[in-house]
Amino acid sequence: MHRLLLLALLALTALLGLLLPLAARADGVEALEAFLRSTKSGRADFTQTVTGPAREGQPARVRQSSGRFEFQRPDRFRFTYLKPFAQTLVADGQTLWLHDPDLNQVTARRQGQALASTPAALIAAAPDLGALRHAFELSAPPERDVLQWVVAVPRQREGALRELRVGLRGAELAALDIVDGLGQRSQIRFAKVEANIALPADTFQFKPPAGADVIRQ
Numbered sequence: 001m002h003r004l005l006l007l008a009l010l011a012l013t014a015l016l017g018l019l020l021p022l023a024a025r026a027d028g029v030e031a032l033e034a035f036l037r038s039t040k041s042g043r044a045d046f047t048q049t050v051t052g053p054a055r056e057g058q059p060a061r062v063r064q065s066s067g068r069f070e071f072q073r074p075d076r077f078r079f080t081y082l083k084p085f086a087q088t089l090v091a092d093g094q095t096l097w098l099h100d101p102d103l104n105q106v107t108a109r110r111q112g113q114a115l116a117s118t119p120a121a122l123i124a125a126a127p128d129l130g131a132l133r134h135a136f137e138l139s140a141p142p143e144r145d146v147l148q149w150v151v152a153v154p155r156q157r158e159g160a161l162r163e164l165r166v167g168l169r170g171a172e173l174a175a176l177d178i179v180d181g182l183g184q185r186s187q188i189r190f191a192k193v194e195a196n197i198a199l200p201a202d203t204f205q206f207k208p209p210a211g212a213d214v215i216r217q
Helices: 002-023 028-037 111-116 120-125 129-135
Strands: 039-052 062-072 076-083 088-092 093-100 104-112 134-138 148-154 161-169 172-180 185-195 213-216
Touching: 104 111
Parallel strands: 104 213
Antiparallel strands: 039 062, 039 185, 062 076, 076 088, 088 093, 093 104, 134 148, 148 161, 161 172, 172 185
């Protein structure tokens, strides 16, 4: 779950970094470009369906979860998983925190190192479309499920991310589909999306609970 939380975080970072240069050259997405240029913060509810690769003679394992996502550009994020189990992932600009209440455990990683550990980080950090093309094969497939999609496939296939798909409904973020290097697929669907809202100052702060086992990596 830690890996999927991190991939989800990086994929949402990719939304803010990848689609803007694509919007500038795509027909009919000027509204998307304007939305991305003006969005500084946001909040949305999400549901996530994780499907593991099928094993011979066994059906694929499916897990579902739901919660809330909040962000403040350029480097602050919070995933709050509510169902079926509580988990929290917070990026405060310096440290990436993962809190698992059931295990009474907190994992802390330097945010820069954590984001650099996967090719998805290049999407967020790339300064222009040329840099993205150097690391990813980009395409804009036809609409599917009444959504517009952008696909990014890493050129170096040995990394943690195999493919990322970002789906939009008009000027609103609607979906993310992530396939990792092991063939596990994570589908995230968003609802009640709010842009440019005033988030409380402590949204992206995290303090390990008293008595929790803190692991620093």
